[in-house]
Amino acid sequence: MDWNKVKVQLENTFNGTVLLAQDEKILLQGAYGEASIQTHAPMHLHQRFNLASVSKPMTALGILLLIQEKKITFDDDITKWFDNLPYTNITVRHLLQHTSGLPDYMELFSNWDETTVATNEDVLQLLTQYAPPRLFEAGERMEYSNTGYVLLALLIERVTNKSYTEYMDEAIFKPLNMKNTTVTSTTFTKQYTNEIAYGYVFDVYAGQYVAPSEFEETKGTTCLNYITGDGGIYSTVEDLWKLGRAVIQARLWDEALLEQAFTPSSLTAEQTFSYGMGWIIYEDEQLGKCVWHNGGWPGYATTFKIYPQSKTIFVFLRSKEQDLDYEIAIGEAIEKALSIQEFHLPKKPEQYKAVHLSVEILQGYEGKYQLQEHPEHTVEIALQEDNRLYIFLPSTMPLELHAIKEDEFFLRGIGVLVTIKQNKLTVISEGQSTIANKINAPELKENNISL
Template sequence: MTNTKVNLERLFNDIKERELLNGTVLVAKKGEILYEGAFGDAELSTYRPLTSRSVFNLASVSKPITATAILLLVQEGKLNLDDAVQKWIPNLPYEGITIRHLLNHTSGLPDYLDLFEKYWDKTKIADNDDLLMYLTKYKPERLFVPNERVEYSNTGYILLAIIVERVTNMGFSVFLQENIFKPLNMTCTQAIGVRKENIQIDDYAYGYVYDVYAGKYILADDFEESKMVTYLDGMLGDGGIQSTVRDLYLYERALSAGKLINDKLLQETYKPAVTETETPFKYGFGWILEDDKEKGQIIWHSGGWPGYVTSLRRFINHDIVVIVLRNKEHDFDFDQHILLAIEQAAFDEPYELAEEKPPLERAQAISLDILKRLVGNYALTEHPDLIIHVFLENNRLFIKFPGSMKLELYAKTEKSFFIRGLSIDVDFTTEGSKELVRIVDDAEVRTAERQ
């Protein structure tokens, strides 16, 4: 254990010296915290530094906690995993979906982000009731029949929060406070929309994104692409929990010790969904599941919301916990590189650390006439039935991959673009009479032809 501490101290001294991380970290093994620290700023305008008790928006690391709330009700006999969702939400216009389907992302419900971008009055802040109203009013088409496959659905987790409220006659935030946060002494944690409730949280870590045109970091609220952080701030269940690394560790310890959910239900929680078609990842009830040859069973979740990148990883066989909360946007691959180095140090393995952060790309302004020429549907060469859509919205160019949400394209040149924060290049080219788009993701290159 002492060697591990030394290894971690050396790593984080390097990270601090090279300014490779803006966030907070906690690493623990067998119930002992081996490292807890903070790096960088909580508020750029005042240079207020982060502390180990700084409060972050957890983004999708909220989902395990939402799942825990549901499982507590199942444990108390107030719910069944195979209850029809319509038992608790009768006006939901989708039949055949169960609570189990919501928990493990097999419901087939479409994500709500596009729905609210299209119809919502952006001067107002939406909440869970508004989502239910919109599903009832607009009835967006489901992606597949329940249990056909796993496809990540934020919509499903908001419905879970609504079900908690219907079953208990308590607000979702109040239920979490009374049944999870207070009993576990998670004193810095609450489920709340900071903008919707117009509150100030002590030692709050504000989320910053990189303005690719101005070449500087700004609040996510002030960047056009990330305006949803304001108008979707009232949504709870899929995200919206504000917490610290220490409070998350208290939650993880209680879960691992069986103080929240009994062993039988936990075993079911950590079983991957069994679906009709092969799934791209294994998902249980609120957790992503992995089996690693050397590190054993890994139960984890990550979160991403403009300005925030969060991660809670649990290495069950070794009883190692790694929690990292960040509030300043960086390149995705670089973020993964830092996480891997932390895990390697926690396992007493040699780690590699970049000398410096890669520079974030700047975008060029391209005329609308040129962008219009790129708009179209492109069929993937290897899977012609899968279509990539390139389209304009509000004079901005977007790309939508099959089964994914739309992503904005930023121009390097008139025919070469990048996707902010994802290390993905998108190039438009021609070969003879063929008009092609090439998607370059590290070493992987996919090609699609205009239809």
């Protein structure tokens, strides 16, 4: 397999860096595009990317070290460290496995002053002050929780009497010589101005890339940039390769402990799900067991995969958003080339451009929609104060619906289409359709479309 040809073929497909290694040997590594659209500085392999949720397995690895040192246990109740937290019977294990039932902290910042930087302590304070209802009792089911990993970072600080930044640096980054990895801070960009791969979003109305703070849909998230545990770590492809090798070799962690983290979690003997403790888990026919995570934050998309049995590591870091399905297909094509010894580059899709619809048309779509297959769940469509239409899906941040035409919309950067016709909402993702019907909608006459 000529990996140099693959490296050339990847030119102009994405803005970022990539690395593929097997048996201690790097097969493919490349840097593409530019690190900054302001300076047009070229991208380099040492560029630091916001890892977003790829920070979660790192937080989990930090927790495993505390368990290994017998400073905490999986089954410790977290009120041991958060005595004012208005939620009981939640353990460290529940936080790691996303089975805590804690509400999403991002919703608590809907009225936050966007000029004020939010911290992990602010998350804890808002949870304590407002005590939003839990989604379910701990251990009842699994639902992805950013809140749980913010609390894990705070737990690390309570147990070690060090900041999360200090602990991760001393316990993991320095021992593994991950010299270009650090936890973000308010002084981070000043310290590493020329080393950062800056993230950019695509303004679907202007048809150009801008900083997240300059785009209406994403500017509200910038105050959350310094919350850590669930995200907030910056790193490079090479440093993640070092981490992957250390995990495969069990260099810092007991093998038995890693095996627990890499075992699919279970609610009952019959009910398991493909998430361990900080890692998504699946079995690949050629490469064997894969433990991995991906992440996304305005401008950034990240993937970090470890195949312990075949000693394979794949890292993909991107800093200019584009169609997510396309980027996933690029990664899959690179990994597949290991087995078939051929690389087939997927076709690059068109970048959607949005059109404006009248407020009257948008108001016709507002309301709650009940999922056909899961009637216990609803999807809400609502206009915000700025007359922009948002969809509220279970366990996600509100996402803006951008119109392609009167009854067809897209979610920016994630390859999801939404149609609303005759009070029926259809969400199309990865070729699969999810249908929901409007609740308390007036009956429609045949062939009469409601707007």
